[in-house]
Amino acid sequence: MPDDKIVTAAVLVIGDEILSGRTKDRNIGTIATHLTSIGIQLREVRVVPDVEAEIVTALNALRRRYSYVFTTGGIGPTHDDITADSVAAAFDVPIAVDPRAKAQLATYYNARKLELTPARLRMARVPTGAELIENKVSGAPGFVIGNVVVMAGVPDIMQAMLETVTPLLVTGAPLQSITIEIDQPESEIAAVFGAHQRRYPDITMGSYPLLRHGQPASDLVLRGIDPERLKLAELELRAALRLPK
Amino acid sequence: MPDDKIVTAAVLVIGDEILSGRTKDRNIGTIATHLTSIGIQLREVRVVPDVEAEIVTALNALRRRYSYVFTTGGIGPTHDDITADSVAAAFDVPIAVDPRAKAQLATYYNARKLELTPARLRMARVPTGAELIENKVSGAPGFVIGNVVVMAGVPDIMQAMLETVTPLLVTGAPLQSITIEIDQPESEIAAVFGAHQRRYPDITMGSYPLLRHGQPASDLVLRGIDPERLKLAELELRAALRLPK
Numbered sequence: 001m002p003d004d005k006i007v008t009a010a011v012l013v014i015g016d017e018i019l020s021g022r023t024k025d026r027n028i029g030t031i032a033t034h035l036t037s038i039g040i041q042l043r044e045v046r047v048v049p050d051v052e053a054e055i056v057t058a059l060n061a062l063r064r065r066y067s068y069v070f071t072t073g074g075i076g077p078t079h080d081d082i083t084a085d086s087v088a089a090a091f092d093v094p095i096a097v098d099p100r101a102k103a104q105l106a107t108y109y110n111a112r113k114l115e116l117t118p119a120r121l122r123m124a125r126v127p128t129g130a131e132l133i134e135n136k137v138s139g140a141p142g143f144v145i146g147n148v149v150v151m152a153g154v155p156d157i158m159q160a161m162l163e164t165v166t167p168l169l170v171t172g173a174p175l176q177s178i179t180i181e182i183d184q185p186e187s188e189i190a191a192v193f194g195a196h197q198r199r200y201p202d203i204t205m206g207s208y209p210l211l212r213h214g215q216p217a218s219d220l221v222l223r224g225i226d227p228e229r230l231k232l233a234e235l236e237l238r239a240a241l242r243l244p245k
Numbered sequence: 246m247p248d249d250k251i252v253t254a255a256v257l258v259i260g261d262e263i264l265s266g267r268t269k270d271r272n273i274g275t276i277a278t279h280l281t282s283i284g285i286q287l288r289e290v291r292v293v294p295d296v297e298a299e300i301v302t303a304l305n306a307l308r309r310r311y312s313y314v315f316t317t318g319g320i321g322p323t324h325d326d327i328t329a330d331s332v333a334a335a336f337d338v339p340i341a342v343d344p345r346a347k348a349q350l351a352t353y354y355n356a357r358k359l360e361l362t363p364a365r366l367r368m369a370r371v372p373t374g375a376e377l378i379e380n381k382v383s384g385a386p387g388f389v390i391g392n393v394v395v396m397a398g399v400p401d402i403m404q405a406m407l408e409t410v411t412p413l414l415v416t417g418a419p420l421q422s423i424t425i426e427i428d429q430p431e432s433e434i435a436a437v438f439g440a441h442q443r444r445y446p447d448i449t450m451g452s453y454p455l456l457r458h459g460q461p462a463s464d465l466v467l468r469g470i471d472p473e474r475l476k477l478a479e480l481e482l483r484a485a486l487r488l489p490k
Contacts, residue, residue, distance in 0.1 A: 016451055019287045020422070021278030022466065023453065025270075028292070033266030042264045044299075045292035047273070050451065054289075077432040078452040079439035119435035138454075138461075154454060175265070187322040190364035194324035206261055206295065207323040208268065209383075209399060216383075221267065 007040045007172035010062040013047040014055055014073040014083050015153055026155045027072045034162055039174035040068065050074060055086035063090070063148050068169065070162075073153030075140060077119045084143075087150055088127035098126040101141050108139030133161045144168070173225040178234045182241065185209065185216035192240050193220060200233045202226070252285045252417035255307040258292040259300055259318040259328050260398055271400045272317045279407055284419035285313065295319060300331035308335070308393050313414065315407075318398030320385060322364045329388075332395055333372035343371040346386050353384030378406045389413070418470040423479045427486065430454065430461035437485050438465060445478045447471070 011031050017023040028045055035042045043066055048054040055074075062069045074083030088095035101124035102116075109116050123140035126132065133142035133149070135157060142151045142161045151161040182189065186207045197205040203224040210217055220237070224230045238245055256276050262268040273290055280287045288311055293299040300319075307314045319328030333340035346369035347361075354361050368385035371377065378387035378394070380402060387396045387406045396406040427434065431452045442450045448469040455462055465482070469475045483490055 013290075016449065016468075017453055017466070018273070019277055019290070020281050020420070020468065021274055021276075021287075022422070024274035028263070029266055029269035031266075032264055036265050042266075043294060045258075045264070045290070047290035049288060076452065076454060077435045079435070079442050080451045117432060117436075120432040122435070123432075177265070177267070187362060187365040187368075190322045190324070190367070191362075197324050204261065206325045207321065208262055209321060221262070223261075223265065 005170075005172045007068070007170055008043045008066040009035055009040050009068040009070060010044040010046070010066045011042065012055075012058055012062060012069055012071040013045065013153075014050065014071055014086075015047070016050045016080070018047050018073075019049055027153070027158050030155065030159060031070055031072075031162065034166075035070075036175055038166060038169070039171040040169065041172070041175060050080050050082055052082055052086045052089060055083065056090045059087065059090040059148065063146065067147060069148045071148065071150050072158050075123065075142065075150065075152055077122050077140075081122075083150060084125050084127060087145060087148060091127055091129075091145060091148075093128045093145075095125055095127050097121060097124045098130070098132070100132055101126055101143075104132070104134065104141055105139050133165050136160055136164075175223050175225055176227055176230055177221055177223045178230055180220040180222075180234065180237065180241075180243065181212070181217070182220060182243065183212060183215065183217050186218045189218065189220070189241060193237070196233070196237050196240060199236075200229070202229060203233045205233075250415075250417045252313070252415055253288045253311040254280055254285050254313040254315060255289040255291070255311045256287065257300075257303055257307060257314055257316045258290065258398075259295065259316055259331075260292070261295045261325070263292050263318075264294055272398070272403050275400065275404060276315055276317075276407065279411075280315075281420055283411060283414070284416040285414065286417070286420060295325045295327060297327055297331045297334060300328065301335045304332065304335040304393065308391065312392060314393045316393065316395050317403050320368065320387065320395065320397055322367050322385075326367075328395060329370050329372060332390060332393060336372055336374075336390060336393075338373045338390075340370050340372050342366060342369045343375070343377070345377055346371055346388075349377070349379065349386055350384050378410050381405055381409075420468050420470055421472055421475055422466055422468045423475055425465040425467075425479065425482065425486075425488065426457070426462070427465060427488065428457060428460065428462050431463045434463065434465070434486060438482070441478070441482050441485060444481075445474070447474060448478045450478075 130143040130145040375388035375390040
């Protein structure tokens with residue numbers, strides 16, 4: 001795969017508990033940072049409730065549009081865990097207990113002298129054609145089907161699965177970024193910054209307001225896949241803003 | 246408005262910085278908790294980049310489907326702040342400097358002995374027909390147009406705007422919730438819990454795994470708008486799980 005290929009992704013967070021505010025999502029930020037670091041551009045995120053029709057509609061819209069879709073949540077043993085069934089419905093394939101997943105769960109529960117009950121066995125149900133993502137934390141695997149990566153919602157387990165699946169992903173040129181911290185509010189540099197963006201259409205430039213030492217300040221962020229162009233854009237912007245190089 | 250009316254909402258987060266992972270979103274959780282507390286059901290969240298076509302498509306999909314859409318981000322003075330223009334495009338209305346917004350900005354900057362430069366004046370551009378949301382923190386107002394509430398992305402400013410706009414919102418019956426903390430993993434209560442959900446289709450029941458004192462445990466959450474039904478469902482579930490009342 002050539003280095004300049006653009007690989008894109010969406011995240012689909014599945015869970016009533018995020019929409020009710022009961023649980024604060026921590027997975028979006030983790031996945032976003034990770035994908036950026038490995039050269040996959042996260043382009044969209046959706047959060048949907050534990051309702052099959054909603055999951056199917058969102059998943060089908062996203063998987064057709066982006067190179068990958070990463071889902072989190074809804075792969076546990078209880079009745080509200082409907083992600084595997086919804087993914088099977090979206091792909092229009094059957095779902096059944098997967099012997100490999102069953103073996104992983106059996107190993108996990110045997111080691112803890114626990115029985116593989118029907119509720120636990122439910123976590124071995126996987127859409128036909130999926131490859132498993134081993135779960136080193138709590139036994140029940142995630143899976144990959146087509147361009148969709150299905151992961152747990154518990155942040156520690158999600159992170160472990162994301163690391164496990166990473167070597168299997170096609171990645172593109174990593175988006176590099178340079179941050180210029182300035183001690184002025186955005187409004188004082190907006191004209192120069194906007195003109196600079198027009199000169200560098202291949203570099204994405206964003207400005208983020210913040211308080212630094214209690215005073216309005218800004219972070220100017222330049223992003224691009226060509227490090228030399230990025231450095232050039234940075235130096236010219238520093239000169240235009242009369243900042244040290 | 247009758248108390249049992251269902252009022253729904255979506256959140257649209259606008260910002261490359263969330264998708265790149267540079268900034269971790271804190272607004273989704275804040276808005277989710279707030280809406281739940283005032284009787285508005287958050288049904289969907291989307292995060293999109295600073296690209297007008299993406300914002301317009303997402304906004305039009307969401308505003309037609311839910312009672313309200315709350316947007317965050319992209320209302321600052323720099324070239325990458327394109328929310329107001331995108332909202333005007335979605336509603337197909339003109340956008341221009343709003344005299345009321347200009348007056349608010351003039352008051353804010355005059356008090357700080359700063360000039361109302363063209364960059365700052367850009368923050369007074371508002372789609373025709375919008376009502377302003379005063380920004381007590383940093384001057385530049387948010388606005389409401391149709392069923393869309395446009396707010397800043399900086400969490401402190403977003404929260405202040407959300408509080409300002411709350412009295413203007415139509416709200417429904419607040420969703421009440423009861424959490425039962427149990428010291429068992431989900432898989433051990435899944436059968437009883439699933440059967441209980443089938444007996445109470447009007448109560449939404451979710452199970453969330455966690456570690457308590459280092460051991461696998463679960464929070465069982467029951468949600469509904471009728472407090473008496475909710476209490477009944479809780480008592481029966483406690484009995485079925487042989488828990489104290």
